[in-house]
Amino acid sequence: MDAGVLAQVLRDLPPIDDPNVLVGTSTADDAGVYRLRDDLALVQTVDFFTPIVDDPYTFGAIAAANSISDVYAMGGRPISALAIAAFPEAMDPQTIGAILRGGAEKAREAGINIIGGHTIKDDEPKYGLAVTGVIHPERILRNSTAQPGDVLLLTKPLGTGILTTARRSDRIDDAALAEAISAMVTLNRGAAEAFEHCAIHAATDVTGFGLLGHLREMVAGARAGAEIHAHRVPYLAGALELARENVVPGGTKTNLRNALETGTRFDGDVEAALHLLLADAQTSGGLLVAVAPADAMRYVQQAAARGVRAAEIGVITSEPGIRVRA
Numbered sequence: 001m002d003a004g005v006l007a008q009v010l011r012d013l014p015p016i017d018d019p020n021v022l023v024g025t026s027t028a029d030d031a032g033v034y035r036l037r038d039d040l041a042l043v044q045t046v047d048f049f050t051p052i053v054d055d056p057y058t059f060g061a062i063a064a065a066n067s068i069s070d071v072y073a074m075g076g077r078p079i080s081a082l083a084i085a086a087f088p089e090a091m092d093p094q095t096i097g098a099i100l101r102g103g104a105e106k107a108r109e110a111g112i113n114i115i116g117g118h119t120i121k122d123d124e125p126k127y128g129l130a131v132t133g134v135i136h137p138e139r140i141l142r143n144s145t146a147q148p149g150d151v152l153l154l155t156k157p158l159g160t161g162i163l164t165t166a167r168r169s170d171r172i173d174d175a176a177l178a179e180a181i182s183a184m185v186t187l188n189r190g191a192a193e194a195f196e197h198c199a200i201h202a203a204t205d206v207t208g209f210g211l212l213g214h215l216r217e218m219v220a221g222a223r224a225g226a227e228i229h230a231h232r233v234p235y236l237a238g239a240l241e242l243a244r245e246n247v248v249p250g251g252t253k254t255n256l257r258n259a260l261e262t263g264t265r266f267d268g269d270v271e272a273a274l275h276l277l278l279a280d281a282q283t284s285g286g287l288l289v290a291v292a293p294a295d296a297m298r299y300v301q302q303a304a305a306r307g308v309r310a311a312e313i314g315v316i317t318s319e320p321g322i323r324v325r326a
């Protein structure tokens with residue numbers, strides 16, 4: 001859903017007053033966190049969506065990587081998952097099997113099993129996971145606790161929304177989508193394991209609200225701002241050219257509108273196509289990490305040792321709003 005509409009409807013829900021709820025709905029975080037004991041909390045999240053690629057196995061793998069990512073974004077360790085799915089009555093059972101197998105094998109790669117689930121009939125297929133993780137209550141990585149001066153790092157390139165939209169309308173071929181698929185099926189496990197021994201102050205994953213939307217949630221929670229450099233942000237090959245041709249999903253345009261309405265300002269020398277790319281709705285995007293400046297290089301190195309390229313894209317500032325420089 002549109003971030004603005006979602007925030008509005010969530011505001012009208014009864015408040016959460018259980019002291020064991022360590023992270024609830026008030027900070028637009030990646031997952032809920034519930035304390036079981038002083039040294040143990042559950043991390044809970046659910047995500048599902050319609051196919052974004054043609055191949056059913058790949059769709060299942062992307063959906064699973066995307067769902068598990070919210071546990072990593074909290075600093076948690078996933079332990080199990082349940083599948084949630086909708087399939088058309090006429091869908092070939094082999095196709096359904098391939099989606100479920102893609103999800104199950106991706107879950108195994110994350111070291112967990114899918115231990116149950118629920119399916120319904122629906123004209124439009126949908127698949128995803130409800131994932132449970134564990135975390136020490138003192139090591140929760142909220143999205144709302146960044147500090148001015150923190151360095152902002154991003155662990156995957158942007159552009160999956162634009163590229164998958166272009167593939168659906170046959171603007172690009174499978175080969176041009178390959179890099180986006182490889183980014184989307186990549187677990188954020190390595191990016192999260194690299195948190196070890198680094199003063200990470202806040203983290204979230206970049207998904208449907210785009211980099212600017214998730215960064216806005218981060219700075220709003222911290223009552224801070226951010227400054228990012230558009231040319232330091234990594235982009236998938238071909239995405240900028242497609243944005244210039246206005247091959248952009250509707251969600252991305254909504255994200256950009258929300259960003260402009262909530263205090264994001266672009267310097268005059270940042271081209272319009274980059275505005276869209278920075279707002280592009282991502283599926284299974286990378287982690288956005290706010291780290292103490294002294295530990296930024298350590299994080300980059302620890303991520304690189306796990307095959308993850310963490311790009312330094314900007315800083316958290318004390319003045320509110322997001323400024324995008326060229």
Ligand code: CO
Pocket residue numbers: 029030069070073204205206207
């Ligand atoms: Co998330």
Ligand code: CO
Pocket residue numbers: 030045046047070207
């Ligand atoms: Co989510």
